[in-house]
Amino acid sequence: MDIHFEQASVRYDARTALEPLTLRLSERRIGVIGLNGSGKTTFARLINGLVKPSSGRVCVNGFDTVKNAETVRAEAGFIFQNPQNQIILPILKEDIALGLKRKKLSNAQIEAAVAAVLARFGIPHLADRRTHELSGGELQLSAFASVLVTEPKILILDEPTNQLDLKNRNLVERTMAGMDENLIVITHDLALIEGFDRVLLFSKGLLIGDGNPGDVIAQYKTLAGA
Template identity: 60%
Template sequence: MDIIFSDCSVRYGERTALEPLSLRIEGARLGVIGLNGSGKTTFARLINGLSLPSTGRVTVNGIETSAEPERARTEAGFVFQNPQNQLIMPVVEEDIMFGLRARGLKACAAEERAAEALARFGIEALARRRVHELSGGELQLAAMASVWALRPRILVLDEPTNQLDLRNRRRVIDAIDAMPEDAVVVTHDLSFAAHMPRLLLFHGGRLLADGAPDETIARYHEIAGC
């Protein structure tokens, strides 16, 4: 991935969610940490055009998000912190196919792509399951499969292990690790973040640290007082 923030800031009325930021992100994996309200989710949403900069610009693999937000969302898929807000159809397979049909795929091609996505994340058994019956880990994997099926080159995942038990946390992490696509992972899970090659730390809407996980996590502990 090649993501460039050029003097990018985000304001909501009088509140500044992200102070001006200039940054280049390359490589296959990036971790993002910070306390609640630090600006990390705003940063992540800027990558695929869910949020647009108030000043400056963001380009993702050469696509400027403000100029081409729809194309940016095709390039970078976003998996929300709460997958129940993302899965809109009652049955898992139907949800995956819904996004594909909206992109213009015919029914047979959408069904084939949905089966591929379910297999990719090892959740073939969930195909006909109703979304409201799934566990937290199953919901997260279903949401990831639904976004992955659209073939983005980058996946942005917001707190993918949030509130999961140890077994489902492991399943989700293993699925992320196995993805050939590039990934930006926003997380409070510091043991997961520690395995990222590069880690960003946000605090108070500012990028406070950018570097190796051990140094960045040590800085996080300093500001968290733990």
């Protein structure tokens, strides 16, 4: 993984969501923390082109997120905070197959890919289930499957354990621990990122902490008055 921010900033009219940032990311597992409104989600969305920089540029594995937007989206998958907003078709296997339609695969190839990704996450029994009937943990695993079926090299997760009970939170944590993809995880669940390679801390649109999880999490707790 090679993500390069070159004086990248984001402004919305008079409000600055992210101050100019120059940064390089290459570690396999990176946590992103900060208080609400700190700029962490804006930062993460810059990586796969969901947000475009107002100034500067962002490159992912050598591709500019504006000039090479389609390639970047294939390189970096994004799982939203609420997976219900990501899974749009009523039957799970149909929703997962949707991401493969652009690849001009045969029906047999699509069916095989869907079956493989469902098996990877231990949810083949959910293939024909209606998505509105899935539990929180099942929805999160389904969101993983719907994004990873297209084989992105980087997976960005926005609050993957948000609103999950302890059982489903632990299920998601175990699933993440067994994944081979590069992970960038935005979270308030500090225990989730304690074993990560690097953690970034944002505050008021500025990167104020960058280092090993123990040090940066301690800095965040001081900032939050915890």
